[in-house]
Amino acid sequence: MVGGTLGVEAALSLAHLVIFGRPGSGKSSLAERLGADFGYRLIRTGELLREAVRRQDSLGRQVESQLKAGQLVPDDLIGTLLETNLVAGNQERLIFDGFPRTLGQVAILERIEERCQLSIDAYVDIHLSLELAARRMTGRRVCPKCAATYHLINRPPRVAERCDHDGIMLISRTDDSAEVVAIRQQIYEQHSGPLLAHYRQTMGAKFQEIDGSGTFAEVYQSLCRHLGLVG
Numbered sequence: 001m002v003g004g005t006l007g008v009e010a011a012l013s014l015a016h017l018v019i020f021g022r023p024g025s026g027k028s029s030l031a032e033r034l035g036a037d038f039g040y041r042l043i044r045t046g047e048l049l050r051e052a053v054r055r056q057d058s059l060g061r062q063v064e065s066q067l068k069a070g071q072l073v074p075d076d077l078i079g080t081l082l083e084t085n086l087v088a089g090n091q092e093r094l095i096f097d098g099f100p101r102t103l104g105q106v107a108i109l110e111r112i113e114e115r116c117q118l119s120i121d122a123y124v125d126i127h128l129s130l131e132l133a134a135r136r137m138t139g140r141r142v143c144p145k146c147a148a149t150y151h152l153i154n155r156p157p158r159v160a161e162r163c164d165h166d167g168i169m170l171i172s173r174t175d176d177s178a179e180v181v182a183i184r185q186q187i188y189e190q191h192s193g194p195l196l197a198h199y200r201q202t203m204g205a206k207f208q209e210i211d212g213s214g215t216f217a218e219v220y221q222s223l224c225r226h227l228g229l230v231g
């Protein structure tokens with residue numbers, strides 16, 4: 001942990017979070033667990049895009065090749081995607097996972113905050129070296145039905161290769177191949193520096209940096225502690 005701890009008052013009213021982290025940092029598994037333990041709704045742009053590709057709707061057809069190649073989808077399409085998935089006046093607690101990913105998307109998030117009358121209470125970066133992340137990604141598995149994420153060593157399902165929630169056979173993501181992972185890491189390096197610097201400079205104690213190199217349980221515990229969330 002490099003950043004500070006949120007004060008008790010902030011933690012008690014903690015409603016909306018943004019979680020950052022390179023591919024393989026474990027951010028999606030951590031977000032899922034927070035969702036299950038504390039009732040957050042996950043807003044996962046990657047999953048919303050994969051759903052659009054599976055449906056082969058007009059957005060899905062536009063972004064399919066970018067997803068396969070590990071390239072970022074243009075900011076304006078991300079804005080449209082989120083507009084259709086977020087309505088004003090909703091009382092749900094939200095975790096944004098995988099968004100914002102570029103400096104251009106910072107303005108999109110600000111527009112969402114204004115339009116939906118919500119305010120992000122914490123921005124958390126799960127920090128992990130490229131080497132460790134690359135090693136972790138080889139064991140990653142997802143459920144093709146509910147998108148739950150697992151890791152063969154760090155977070156195995158209860159029954160080998162089967163989703164804990166619906167028993168479906170787990171798969172590897174098509175963009176988890178070594179070649180595409182290298183591209184995704186490179187793109188992360190390119191955009192994350194300026195993006196995280198922006199939030200570090202502008203958000204003060206709302207910006208938290210968590211060491212993601214421990215076991216899943218250790219990192220989750222550290223995350224909860226620094227957000228002031230107690231299970």
Ligand code: AMP
Binds near residue numbers: 047067070078098101
């Ligand atoms: P993820 O599931 O977050 O790893 O995202 C999978 C893929 O979806 C990425 O490699 C990008 O192609 C695309 N994607 C997800 N979120 C974004 C975003 N915020 N901006 C641009 N592209 C995105």
